[in-house]
Amino acid sequence: MKSNTGIASGSSRTATEVSCASLMTGVVLFLASWLLLVGAGCASSKPQVRQGGPRAEPLMLELGSYLQPFEQSGQPVTYYDSIKGDQVFDGLPFRISGQALLFGRASVESRGESHPKSLENIPIGRKFDQLDLIHYAKWPDTDGNVIAKIRLNYADGSHREFPIVYGGHVRDWKRFISEEREVMTDTNSKICWRGPGSRLGRQTTTRLFKSVFANPRPDKLVKSMDVVSTEQQACYGLIAATVADNDPTRRSPPPIAWMKDQPFDGQLRVRVVDQDTGKPVPSVAGRAYLIFPDDDRGYSPVFYTGEDGSGVVRYPTGQLKSVLLELSRDGYTGKQISWQSGSIPEMVTTRLKAGTPGExxxxxxxxxxxxxxxxxxxxxQFNFGDTEGESTHIASxxxxxxxxxxxxxxxxxxxxxxxxxxxxxxxxxxxxxxxxxxxxxxxxxxxxxxxxxxxxxxxxxLSGGCSLTGTVRLSPKQPATNATIFVGIDRYAAGVVRATTDAQGNFTLKNLRPAENYFTISAPGREPEFLTLTITKTNEPLDLTLKPGRLIKGRVTGRFGNPIPGVEISFSGLSELENNPNYFKGRTLEWSTKTDEAGRFEWESAPQKAFGLDISKPGFMARRWETVPAETRDEIIVHLAPPLRIRGLVKDEETGQPIAHFTVTPGLPNAADPHAPNLQNGLVRGFSGGQYDLSYESPLFISSTPHDFVFQFAADGYLPFLSPPFKAGEGEVVFDVALKRFSLAR
Missing domain, CATH: 2.60.40.1120 (Carboxypeptidase-like, regulatory domain)
Structure with a gap:
């Protein structure tokens, strides 16, 4: 016989004791279930340790079939060359050989690139305590957005998911100057590697992130893992994954330090309304492209307008050259609006045209x-004839x-x-x-x-591409292994073709245009060859012997002779091609280096002819096309000056009062007519309050001949004023301007 409470007859406990015991049992079960759910979705929870048995060796997950080469816009990138292969982070092994990118809207809209929406059935086949990921995001997103999910598939048919949070576990793979802060919220995530930046944005760095996720069911066999995109703005990129048992003796080195926050103290409030009805348009995606002096640039995180049609762009005041805002929403024609620095409003209302898009x-x-x-x-998309800083925006x-x-x-x-x-x-x-x-x-x-x-x-x-085979040699009987053959007009241009020689020095190039093509052949220690060949459907094999290269040694110093380490040195082109009207200048040689602690650098494969070097480092005025003469054999000494900074007051000539709003346009002096300078209208900057402050770390024009700067000051109702020339290496200059009012003669 049993009681109604489910306690066997003969028990000595009272009804009250039974009731309390049942309540406590329910509480314990509830707490256990709650903790299990929290552990399944929280990366910062500590790994549970399976009871009994020896620890298994860490297992590097095999991602080979899911990986793509490290590329950007179809071109290989070299940022990760230093960490390719088997690596160790925090005492665990990882295999880095490529990237598995998942779908993100920004990649499609900005580059026309699409990626799979999931990676399924990545094999695991074992029990483990923790999952360690090397990963990143591509393109910025809003902090807190879940951009992907990691799903563990257990052998018993159950599943557990971990969210990948932008700003929690990962950020954009490049830290642009347009990123306000780098710190992440998840305590088990950190930067595990930091590398060099890119040519777009001189103050960028590349980076990879490492996150640790606790397996909520360490005693269960995990059959496989899925990675699923949530189809946000950012693409999720998985580089490597390792599962392991918890080991308290495993040592982790100190994390790489976060970079300091950017002072984003400005706000641009954007309100979007329907062009026909004037009603607010919610859910409009807004993305600002922030452009800084010296062409540092990058996208800010995406915002979405609320029910009142409003959203906010944050930016650093006093630092920008311009802002380009892109607005888009399904069912409306997108728009982009640009402002120069000094003319960025605190609030703007803009109208979008509703309508069904065509195809x-x-x-x-x-x-x-x-x-x-x-x-x-x-x-x-191209825009011609758009006015007042507005134009149509269409996704790529x-x-x-x-x-x-x-x-x-x-x-x-x-x-x-x-x-x-x-x-x-x-x-x-x-x-x-x-x-x-x-x-x-x-x-x-x-x-x-x-x-x-x-x-x-x-x-x-499409016209069928042509092919060319050939052999590159170091001598008539010695092949050049791993020599590079580059076909294209510039190393930064689209549509280039590359090949590398095999152990016998042989190569094959495919998809060449049936026309005149520019070839650059290079190998370590050898002088590069620059050839112009007309390619047809049938081509004789190319047989080329590279001559020994010229050894160039150099030293970069400051104005007082102090060495400057970390200066980037790259090849600008051949001097004889500097003024080539068809744009081919030989800037196809993919060589670069940095100065050491003593400010020195070497290049053993330099051309015997005269050529130019691009020499730059943030905080200094760059030397664009620094000529190295053909006869040079001694050490080259290059002095870098501070950036040109020009600032001052702009007042009314008669009253002496500050001019409320004005613009400053940089340009180059015109020797033929000093009153008609070559103004760079795309670099105009707006200012207010009668003060201006401009800085330049690069000349306006790439040339072996140094060019001075001139500046035109203009304001409504005043005659424009042209400054005298300033040297690029002049440093800091205070220059006040008095503008004269304009009046029509009667």
Whole structure:
């Protein structure tokens, strides 16, 4: 016989005791369930330790089939070369051989690049206490956004997920000057590696993050792991993963220090309304592109307008050159608005036009008119004639051709004319097609009528790429192994072709244009060769012997002779090609180095001819195209001056009162007419309150001949004023200006 409470008859406990025991049991079970759920989603919880048994060796997860090469926009990047292979972080092994990128909206909208939305069934097949990830994000996102999820699949059919939080576990793989703060909220995440920056943004660094996740069920066999994108702005990038048992004796070195916060003390409040109704438009995605002096730049995190149509852009006052704001939402034509520094408002109301976007399309064929499947089609937008800093904004749309070579791109405002498309395919050279208006403005590409694009009848014909084989030698009987063959007009240009020689010095180049091509062949310790070859459908093999290179030694110092370490040195081009009208200057040689602690550098593979070097470091005035004469054999001494900083007051000539709003435009002196300088209107800066402050770390024009700076001051109702010339290495200058009022003679 049993009691109603489920306690066996004969028990000596009272009903009250039974009731309390049941209550305590329920509380314990509730707390246990709650802790299990928290542990499943919280990266900062400590790993649970499985009871009994020896610890297993850490297991590096095999990601090979999910990985892609380290590339950006289809071009290889070298930022991670120093850590490729098997590495150890915090006492655990990791295998770094590529990147597995997941879908993110910004990558599609800005680059036309798309990535898979999930990585499924990454094999594990064991029990473990903790999962350690080396990872990052590509493109900024809003702090707190979950950009991906890690799912553990247990052998019993159950699952547990971990969120990957932007600003918690990862940030953008590049720390641009436009990032306000670097610190992350998850205590089990840190920067595990920091590398060099990129050419866009001189104050950037690259970085990788490491996070530790506790397995909430360490006694259960984990069959596999999935990684799933949540389709936010940022792409999630997985580099390496290792599972391990908890080991209290495993030592972790101190984390890499966070970089200091940027002083984002300015706010631009944006209110978006419907152009026809004037009603607020919520859920508009806004992204600001912050451009700093000396071309440092980067995107700020995305914001979304609220129910009142408002959103906020934060930025550092007094530091920007300009701001470009992009606004987009489904069902509306996107817009971009730009402001120069000094003219950035505290609040702006802008209107978006509602409407159903249109689509363009066509077919991609080869020379024989046969369809080309799986060609990558990307949309290019151009803006001509837009006024008042506003223009149409269209995402960088992309797609691939189907089995019949057909393609369609959706999301383009109906009737838009200023566009083109680019086609890439492994069997053809990259080819551009443009409509009438861009062609009239001198943009290159095959002309296709816009009416055909809009009718989805555009025929885009790809000419079969040509190939070239050859051999590179160090001597008639010694092959050059790992020599580089570069084909293109500039190392930063799109559509370049590269190849590397094998152990016998042989190479094969494919997808060359049937036209005149520029070749650069280089190998360590050898003088690079710069060739111009006309490529056809049939080409004789190239056989080339590289001559010994010239050893160049140099030292970079400050104005008082002190050595400057960490100065970046790169190849600018051949002096004989500096003024080449077709833009090929030999800046195809992918060589760079940095000065050591004594400010010295060496290059053993320099050309025997005269050439230019690009010498720069933040905090100094760069030397663009520093000429190294052909006869130079002694050590080169280069002095870097401080940046040019010019500041002062701008007043009314008659009253002496500060001028409320004015602009300053830099330029180059004109020797033929000193009153007609070559103004750089794209670098105009706006100021208010009668004061200005400008800094430059780079000349306005890349040339072996140093150029001075001049500045034009202008304000509504006043005659423009042109400054005298200032030397690039002049340092800090205080220059006050008095503007004269303009009046029409009667």
């Amino acid at each position: 363009i399309g066509g077919v991609v064929v080869n020379d024989a008119g046969q369809p080309v499947p799986d060609a990558h089609v990307t949309f290019s 749309l992309a797609t691939r051709t189907d089995a019949h070579g057909r393609w369609v791109l959706r999301g383009i405002p109906k009737g838009f004319q200023d566009f083109g498309v680019n086609i890439q395919h492994t069997n053809f050279p990259r080819t551009s097609f443009v409509t009438e208006h861009p062609a009239e403005h001198g943009l290159t590409g095959q002309l296709v009528a816009s009416v055909d694009f809009w009718a989805e009848k555009a025929v885009l014909q």
